[in-house]
Amino acid sequence: MSRSCPAISAAGGWLFRTYLWRRQLRRKQKFFGLSNGSECLLVVNQDPSAPGRNVQRYDAFALLELSALIKECGARAEIVVHDVARLGFGTRTEFCVGGPGSNRRTEAHxxxxxxxxxxxxxxxxxxxxxxxxxxxxxxxxxxGVAEYALLARLTAPESDRPVFLAAGQRGINNQAAIRYLARHHVQLARQYGSDGVFCLLLKVLSSDQYGPDMVEVVADVTVEATAPR
Known part of the structure; x- marks a missing residue:
């Protein structure tokens, strides 16, 4: 009997950890609108200083971080170039990367x-x-000193599939916004709800030295950003 106790305790601990992991995954999936086997859109921008359909390298890094997040949720991504993404929103989760100068989809949003x-x-x-x-x-x-990015979670009426918008003043700011989203989605879900709408203004500090890692929230600008001009 005494020998079986450690095995039972270990099995119970494993089951409890598995339960916690699954609960956290379900919450993550709900916040991102990504269920197992679902599809989402990655709308990519273009480097305005380069010919053709080149993607700026920091935007490519942002897409890689998004791809890892999407895979963790058990979903699949379809990559769409911004100027051919003539689609409505709300039927699939969308991640739109880049400011309006390089991404027409962002401009429309x-x-x-x-x-x-x-x-x-x-x-x-x-x-x-x-x-x-x-x-x-x-x-x-x-x-390289102080730059800004918008990070928003937006939804269409009567839809649970959100649009995530990461629009920075430079490509490295886009990546910073995506990294902030990946690192802080639990806190964002607690603050705004798993189906909440928000628009945050982020400041990226000393990007020439620290890359996309030094980020602070300047303000929640949801009310101002959603108000008509």
């Missing part, structure tokens, strides 16, 4: 879902080039 956000896509316009304006406040880029 901002216009229809986040009309309170204005983005200056003129790279040459100093100091306002690439600036975000939200609620009358301008957020200007200081390259």
């Amino acid at each position: 901002l216009r229809s879902l986040l009309p309170g956000v204005e983005v200056n896509t003129d790279h040459e316009n100093i100091p306002d080039g690439l600036a975000f304006t939200i609620g009358g406040q301008a957020y200007r880029i200081s390259k």
